[in-house]
Amino acid sequence: MLAFLIKRFANAIFVMLSVSFIAFMIFRFVGDPVELMLNEQATQAQRDDLRAKLGLDRPFAIQYGTFVANAAKGDFGISFRNQQDVLAMIAERFPATFELVIVATIISLVVGIPMGVITAIRRQTWYAEAMQFTSIIGISLPSFVVGIGLILIFSVWLGWFPAFGRGETVQIGWWSTGLLTQSGRMSIILPALSLSLFQITLVMRLVRAEMLEVLRSDFIKFARARGIPARAIHFRHALRNCLMPVVTMTAMQIGGLIAFALVTETVFQWPGMGLLFIQAVTFVDVPIMAAYLCIVALIFVLLNTIVDVTYAVIDPRLRGADN
Amino acid sequence: MISGLGSKAVLAVGLATAFIGTGSMAETVRWGAPRDIVSLDPYSYGDSYTINFLNHIYEGLVRYNRDLKIEPALAESWEIVGPTTWRFKLREGVEFHNGNDFTAEDVLASLARVSDPSSPLKGNLPAYKSAAVVDDRTIDIELTGPYPLLLNDLTNIHIFDKDWLVENNAEKPTDVSAGVEGYATFNANGTGPFKLESRTPEAQTILTVNEGWWDEAQHNLTRIEFQPITSAATRVAALLSGEVDFVDSAPVQDLPRLEAATNLKVLERTDLRTVMLGFNRRDELVAGGANPMNDLRVRQAMQMAVDMDLIHDKVMRGKSRNAGTLVAPAIPGYSADLDTVVPADADKAKALLTEAGYPDGFEFDFVCTNESYVNEEQFCQAIASMWSRIGLKPRLDIGPTAKQTPKRANGQADVYTIGWATLPMLDTYSILIQMLHSKEGNAGVFNWGGWSYPEIDRLTDAAGVELDNDKRLAMETEALKIARDEIVMMPLHQQPMAWAVSSGFGDFPQFPDNKPRLWYVTK
Helix, strand or coil, rough: CCCHHHHHHHHHHHHHHHHHHHHHHCCCCCCCCCHCCCCCCCCCHHHHHHHCCCCCCCCCHHHHHHHHHHHHCCCCCCCCCCEEEEHHHHHHCCCCCCCHHHHHHHHHHHHHHHHHHHHHCCCHHHHHHHHHHHHHHHHHCHHHHHHHHHHHHHHHCCCCCCCCCCCEEEEEECCCECCCCCHHHHHCCCCHHHHHHHHHHHHHHHHHHHHHHCCCCCCHHHHHCCCHHHHHHHHHHHHHHHHHHHHHHHHHHHHHHHHHHHHHHHCCCEEEEEEEHHHHHHHHHHHHHHHHHHHHHHHHHHEEEEEEEHHHHHHHHEEEEEE | CCCCHHHHHHHHHHHHHHCCCCCCCCEEEEEEEEECCCCCCCCCCCCCHHHHHHCCCCCCCCEEEECCCCECCCCCEECCCCECCEEEEEECCCCCCCECCCCHHHHHHHHHHHCCCCCCCCHCCCCCEEEEEEEEEEEEEEEEEEECCCCHHHHHCCCCHHHHHHHCCCCCCEEECCECHHHHHHCCCCCCCEEEEEEEECCEEEEECCCCCCCCCCCCCCEEEEEEEECCCHHHHHHHHCCEEEEEEHHHHHHHHHHCCCCCEEEEEEEEEEEEEEEEEECCCCCCCHHHHCCCHHHHHHHHHCCEEEHHHHCCCCEEECCCCCCCCCCCCCCHCCCCCCCCCCCHHHHHHHHHHCCCCCCEEEEEECCCCCCCHHHHHHHHHHHHHHHCCEEEEEHHHHHHHHHHHHCCCCCEEEEEECCCCCHHHHHHHHCCCCCCCCEECCCCCCCCHHHHHHHHHHCCCCHHHHHHHHHHHHHHHHHHHHCCCEEEEEEEEEEEECCCCCCCCCCCCCCCCHHHCCC
């Protein structure tokens, strides 16, 4: 078991190093931040000064080495654009992204699971067909189109929800939450809905496939034979057996949602990590871009490692396979 | 109080109402901006958007009035007491937001802070050498040499309270290399018409009116809520749904829709920014081979081939202003005599090319960005096809600014676009010294084509030390004339700009430098 763990963590570190290297290398080609940071009036001497200050005059290998050494200590440096500590900036915006992702996940489960069950047990009805059809739209529409559409309908036409921002927030320690205020709750609905649309479809299809599988199995047939009501069979016996893969997938998707929330955040001006990243791109703010990629990669790697380790704990055969 | 309103209005007013509470005459501007400000420290770096926003909180010794002419602000008057010494008489009875009195010591501390070697803003005060307090209300500023544009520069140097800087250990500017975040990055204490209530970066910055402002307020606002909304479509939606009531960058394609909305009005005009084309003037083209663009006839042909009226009508939808010279009419140094557009004449252009020895044209790199200027991609394509018509073979290269700027700055472009507004100085000297002057020392930073006109250099250098305003402007105009005759740069147009505000506002002046000055706004 110990050897397995060590191997998993070595893998994780290798992935992180590769990601940071690729990120750092790519960002060397996005352009020159100095040209974007100074105004028309700046002299050549000032430009050279700033370049030296930002460390851009040093060789690539040294810049990367410093970056990795500092990043390992949790120090991602100072943002080129607004001179603040990058990690602090990301930490400040993390709660916004996390709340958005959690609410989106809850919506996708609350809506997706019943839809999956219904489409599985009422396969022939028109409304099951309609749900199936709508889910294709949900999976194929780009999220910025969905976002703009929601804003147009619910903010501009109906005036029910705000079009942008996070509303009022309450500070609890270092965590800022919008879920405790009315305007915060109103603000999260549209972006969370837009982010969860893809997820709903995924959950629905997974539940449907699992349900169809389970409903064919012997213990359901026996339950039916014993005269247990259909409702109890579907929701207590069958659905419960479907939920394991749904939970696993949801856990894995959280990393993905955090990473892909950036489109939704841009559309709704949601002050999260994704918005920070997009703004960093326009200003070639390399420390923020690199830190963001590393942190998102870290979340992925951690989730994957945890899932792997959990599987290994549950199923001893997986440990054996490594030896 | 809220229950009486419709649900839409409740949402729209939402936050604002909750905060205002009892204020019956509360007049709020909710400002949906295309981007956030960088910092609350006006010296954090020379970002004019940030500096302008902070001008609501902080003030300089002098400021621009409604017509963008310089007028006294924290200084009441000034005189030139020696060739390099300016004496400023400071205003009496000015208080900072924390209640401290404004004195000459504050000016001294601010000038020391902005001119500190680590200050990112020191370039905005290039001629500054030192300052000395004469008495509480008088300060002398010593310059490195005779320099006529000190007042222009001072409009952008905001004055801090010395005691506040000392108390909060913020006398030195924030320092990128040392990773120093200053107190001033997150707090503010100025003398301006509004004071800071709260700031959440990337989300909201709230200002409230400064009741104790020294000047007679021309506005009747009590509150400004500044909210960055980067996505243009969302910004328009927020405006249409009444969640914000002012947007300082309305997308051109959405203007008809905004104009059609009954609760909005659109303010349009042309910017001070003149968009122009620059030419590679080195011996060789980027791709190699002798550079035909060093021949004046070739540049004339290229200018004549471009039909500016067509671009104005079709690409810019009639909203731009065709330019004949390199600065906009509002910029000191501008001359209407120079501002005539060269008529398009493809036949004559072709004849000129033949005369210069290029009857079949030549290939060259034409570098454009896709987001710096209004409809840039489209006008670049239009110009490229107009050139193709006289036999030239432009290789159009369009990409994001971050990618294209290093190419242009390093001479990897034969023809390129660039816009110049002369900000923050607002004087022709800005473009002369930064772009038209030969690249030497600190001059010619934007001389991306590598040309050298000794006569322009001479006039620029002389204008830079000429204290007689009329003489100085005459020299600047003369330099612009040479630039026009020699087609050093080929002017295209001043681009359109648009603001949209809710129709509830009375006076909402729009400025050609695209900087909102809300202390002139009434609701």
